[in-house]
Every structure is written in C-alpha cells, then in structure tokens.
Amino acid sequence: MPNLRFTEQALSEWMRSGGSHSEIVISSRVRIARNIVHHPFPLLANEEQAEKVMDVLAPVIDENQATGYGTFQLVKLDELGELDKTVLVEKHLISPNLANDSRGGAVLLNEDESVSIMINEEDHLRIQCLFPGFQVKEAWDRATSIDDIFEAAVDYAFDDRRGYLTSCPTNVGTGLRASVMMHLPALVMTQQIGRILSAVNQVGLTVRGIYGEGSEAAGNIFQISNQITLGQSETEIIENLHSVVIQIIEHERNARQRLLNDSALRITDRVMRSYGILKYAAVMDLKEASQRLSDVRLGVDVGILQEPSISVLNELNVKTQPGFLQKTFGDKLNAAERDMYRAKLLRETLGTTH
Numbered sequence: 264m265p266n267l268r269f270t271e272q273a274l275s276e277w278m279r280s281g282g283s284h285s286e287i288v289i290s291s292r293v294r295i296a297r298n299i300v301h302h303p304f305p306l307l308a309n310e311e312q313a314e315k316v317m318d319v320l321a322p323v324i325d326e327n328q329a330t331g332y333g334t335f336q337l338v339k340l341d342e343l344g345e346l347d348k349t350v351l352v353e354k355h356l357i358s359p360n361l362a363n364d365s366r367g368g369a370v371l372l373n374e375d376e377s378v379s380i381m382i383n384e385e386d387h388l389r390i391q392c393l394f395p396g397f398q399v400k401e402a403w404d405r406a407t408s409i410d411d412i413f414e415a416a417v418d419y420a421f422d423d424r425r426g427y428l429t430s431c432p433t434n435v436g437t438g439l440r441a442s443v444m445m446h447l448p449a450l451v452m453t454q455q456i457g458r459i460l461s462a463v464n465q466v467g468l469t470v471r472g473i474y475g476e477g478s479e480a481a482g483n484i485f486q487i488s489n490q491i492t493l494g495q496s497e498t499e500i501i502e503n504l505h506s507v508v509i510q511i512i513e514h515e516r517n518a519r520q521r522l523l524n525d526s527a528l529r530i531t532d533r534v535m536r537s538y539g540i541l542k543y544a545a546v547m548d549l550k551e552a553s554q555r556l557s558d559v560r561l562g563v564d565v566g567i568l569q570e571p572s573i574s575v576l577n578e579l580n581v582k583t584q585p586g587f588l589q590k591t592f593g594d595k596l597n598a599a600e601r602d603m604y605r606a607k608l609l610r611e612t613l614g615t616t617h
C-alpha cells in the first residue's frame with residue numbers, strides 16, 4: 264500500500280488561504296473532461312484497455328515537472344484501502360464515482376492538492392483545479408494550462424461540430440464544469456433559498472449538494488455549477504457563473520444584514536447555542552454537526568463570535584465525515600461509535616478539555 268500523505272491531513276494546503284468573498288464562497292472548482300482517440304471510453308473498457316489508457320496519460324505530467332504547480336504523485340485507486348478512498352472523496356480530491364468504481368482508475372495529485380487529475384473516471388481524463396473563496400477564473404486558467412500540457416502530448420477525441428467528446432452527453436462540447444461551493448445560511452433561514460435556487464436553474468446553472476451529483480446540501484452549503492457545456496464558449500460559461508454568483512452573494516449579504524437588524528437576539532442565541540452544543544455534546548450525528556458548524560460559521564462571519572477560525576471550521580467539515588473519523592479513531596466504527604467520536608473530536612478541537 265503506498266504512503267498516502269493526502270489522507271493524513273483533513274485540510275488541503277490550498278484551503279488555508281481565504282480567497283475573495285470567502286465569508287460566503289468556500290471554494291471554486293473547474294473541471295475539464297477529455298478523452299483520447301483509439302481507446303474505448305472508460306465505461307466500455309475492460310481492465311486491460313483501462314490500463315493502456317493509464318500508461319498513456321500518467322507519464323504526461325511526470326515528464327512535465329515544469330507545470331508550475333509543484334510535483335505530482337500518481338495514486339492508483341486499486342492500491343488503496345476503502346477508507347483512504349473515502350477520505351479522498353471527503354476532501355473533494357476524487358469523485359464518489361471514481362471511489363465506487365475504481366477499476367483501472369488513478370489520480371495525479373500535486374503537493375498542495377489544488378490540482379487533481381483523475382484517470383479513467385467517467386472520462387479518460389478529468390482535470391480538476393480547486394481554489395479557496397471565489398476564484399473561478401483563476402481555477403479556469405490553471406485547468407486550461409494543465410489541459411494544454413495533455414493536449415500537446417496526446418490526441419483528444421474531438422469533433423469539429425460538437426467539440427470535445429465525452430461519455431455523458433451533458434459534457435460534450437467544452438467538457439467544462441465550473442462551480443462554487445457557497446454557504447447560504449441566511450437565505451435558508453429567511454426562506455428565500457427556494458426562490459433563488461429555482462431562478463439559478465432558469466439561467467442554465469444547476470444546484471447540487473456538498474459532495475456533487477446526487478448528494479444533499481448539508482450545513483447550508485450548496486454547489487452551483489453550469490449545466491450546459493455545448494453551444495457556449497468556455498469564457499461565456501465562466502462569465503455567466505461569475506455574474507450569477509455575484510448576485511447570490513449580494514442576496515445572502517442582504518439577508519444576513521436583515522437578520523441582524525430585525526432578529527439580532529434570536530440569531531445570537533442560535534449561534535451561541537450551537538457553539539455551546541458543539542463544545543459540550545457527548546453524541547453528535549453528522550447532520551447535526553453540519554448544521555451547528557454552519558451556525559458557528561455564520562456567527563464568525565458576522566462578528567458574533569471571534570473564534571474559531573474559518574480554517575478550523577473548514578477542517579472540521581472534513582474531519583467530522585465518517586471516513587476521516589474512522590481514520591482518526593480506528594477502522595470500522597459503527598454509527599453509534601462514530602457519533603460519540605465525532606462529539607469527542609469537536610470538544611477537543613474547540614478547546615473543551617472534558
């Protein structure tokens with residue numbers, strides 16, 4: 264089993280700085296889907312064929328250490344235990360898809376974990392770049408520079424009329440998904456979220472939960488990304504997302520202000536109560552932890568609380584997940600044990616000694 268430093272720390276190095284609008288936008292991501300010619304797409308490939316794709320793609324970055332983004336390590340999913348795979352998903356470094364069906368799958372990760380290049384996921388190549396805060400354009404620049412390195416080395420499946428060809432028709436064209444992870448507690452509390460999210464859908468964007476397609480929006484965190492990859496240029500996709508996100512930020516800010524003006528005592532009580540429960544509870548399930556961490560994050564953002572730091576809250580969002588908990592406290596914890604250890608971890612991290 265390889266020495267996997269990526270699963271030791273909960274907080275990726277790239278998450279340590281804030282980025283712009285970080286009181287509302289937690290992170291930005293761009294991923295580009297590509298396939299290479301003369302190889303069956305991953306869903307149709309047998310093990311040997313998947314292995315061949317890996318042999319073609321994995322060395323491209325190895326030979327190109329001058330990416331400017333530090334050295335990369337190749338992690339083959341078949342060589343990892345279930346727990347390490349789960350932790351990589353919990354840190355957003357691989358998709359749940361790749362963890363569940365990792366035949367011939369691999370990921371190339373750079374040192375600060377801001378670039379993750381999945382091989383043999385739904386497509387041969389999925390280049391993902393992550394940035395803290397609202398930095399979709401920066402994530403796009405980085406992803407496209409990595410894409411250029413691959414494009415110079417291999418032949419991509421490309422059709423003059425349709426653009427880049429992908430396994431799922433929803434990715435054909437640019438193969439681009441740009442997204443932001445937003446913390447929108449005030450829009451949820453003021454019950455405006457439904458209206459805002461359906462407006463978002465109407466302008467070609469889609470809303471997902473914290474772990475992507477099919478996951479729930481836990482802890483008032485929503486992932487907003489482009490739905491359309493065909494018929495729009497990459498710049499248009501990024502610009503469209505950018506302008507909608509700016510509007511959502513504005514709505515969330517206004518909602519926070521309104522809550523503070525109209526219900527300061529109620530909000531303060533909610534924040535302090537959640538902080539107290541996180542510091543002293545003996546049992547805590549994931550749903551409650553996510554909700555209470557969201558309350559505390561809001562409290563820090565609007566100045567009700569001076570601590571903990573946002574960096575500690577980001578770290579707790581990963582550390583309280585089932586995989587990471589088991590990594591910390593021991594393999595194979597049942598649900599009741601996880602709830603107990605989650606509470607212990609929260610008490611210890613938030614500075615309560617008993």
Ligand SMILES: Nc1ncnc2c1ncn2[C@@H]1O[C@H](COP(=O)(O)OP(=O)(O)OP(=O)(O)O)[C@@H](O)[C@H]1O
Pocket residue numbers: 290291292294352355357358359385393434440442443444471473474475476486
């Ligand atoms: N802005 C973001 N910040 C951090 N992680 C993100 C962000 N957007 C998406 N992710 C993570 O990327 C992973 C994949 O998400 P998702 O399923 O939405 O995208 P995808 O695999 O690119 O989409 P699809 O295959 O459906 O086109 C998930 O674990 C999700 O948490």
